[in-house]
Amino acid sequence: MLYLIEDAxxxxAQFGALPALFARTLNAELRCAGVHFDEQRFPDAHQHVTADGRLVASGLIWRTRTGLPDSAEPCHEIFALARTRHIVLLVQSFDAFPTQCAEDVEMLxxxxxADSAQLVEDGSGVVLQAHRDRYGRxxxxxxxxxxxxxxxxxxxxIGRECDQHQQYPATLAALGDAADALGFDLDVRFIAAQDIDCDNAETLLADAHGILLPGGADMARVAGQxxxxxxxxxxxIPVLGLSLGMQSMxxxxxxxxxxSDEIGMKEAQPDARVASFEPIHxxxxxxxxxxxxxxxxxxxxGSRIAAMLGTQASILCNHRYRLNPALEAPLATLGVTVSAHDESGSIADAIEADKHPFFAGMQGHPELSSRDGAPHPLLIAFLEAAARRSQA
Structure with missing residues (x-):
């Protein structure tokens, strides 16, 4: 059976959430067709990374969080496939899909x-109801x-609350997963990176027990990060950096x-005298x-990251820039070392400081691998460090 769902x-960040919950109840594949969001308005609209190396709508994190595979995009054989299994096809508009040529299609x-939604079928009423919790899940x-x-x-x-709820939900959701696992009560203070400078950083951050620097495609966030x-x-103060956040750290x-403040990321500061992050190739x-x-x-x-992740580790990646290898020695003079590399050894995948209460980041996106009941170890370690500061 083919279930065609319009999510307009x-x-x-909200796109595909209820279809994912619905597909899980059917043990069905969830596929997606013709998705487009305005990246001028939402720079992080298409920043969810699939294991096989595709960038898709950020709301499709809900598909992976429910345990569904990141299936291939729809093919011309989808009607034939739907005769042998349940398939949920997600579209932004019914107009984008030729249902008139399909048989056995249920349209929802x-x-x-505001923070809730319903999945409805004409003539049958409400099929599923859901709500968002305080972490946007x-x-x-x-x-x-x-x-x-x-x-x-x-x-x-370090990010606008509206950005976490409207365009890239994975960071806040992963933070919630870790908080739930530890039983912690978090007061998440959203601070726009664009509002932070050297004169007000202490005022904005001094009473925080931890600072989380998320990833993202908007380079306007870099200076504040x-x-x-x-x-x-x-x-x-414990600091955790994810992707762009690690680069800022x-x-x-x-x-x-x-x-010297003449050091900058080439992606955000092309005229920087010294590149902290340079093109991979x-x-x-x-x-x-x-x-x-x-x-x-x-x-x-022996690194902290190794203790968190174990001997076999992998990370979802989405980047074109790498840490300038020439800066590894200067970083080490302050106690910040590279604790993970890519398989070639030429790309720094994680940094950490063993003399700091917690100062660690990963070039990839650990937040995309977090689930209810299975938080990413890096988020757990960060919140444990924050808890130690709160009790000091």
């Missing part, structure tokens, strides 16, 4: 409200809300080590190598 939400649509009405029994703490998430990382380093430490056609998909990483034995 304008917000990338998602109706959104979608739950059916039958699922009980998580309850914190442990310590309370303040986490400064660097200032947040610098302050966290100097104030001994490394850049902040490089500036401190070399006593530029071919003869001038196109940057895009490292994308699930990639194995090589962990440095």
């Amino acid at each position: 939400t304008p917000e990338p 649509r998602v109706v959104h409200e 979608w739950r059916s009405t039958e699922q009980a809300a998580s309850r914190a029994s442990g310590p309370s703490m303040t986490i400064a998430l 660097i200032e947040a990382a610098r302050f966290g380093w100097l104030a001994s 490394a850049t902040a430490i490089a500036r401190l080590a070399l006593k 530029v071919g003869e056609d001038g196109v940057l190598l895009h490292r994308l998909g699930l990639r194995p990483i090589s962990l440095v034995p």
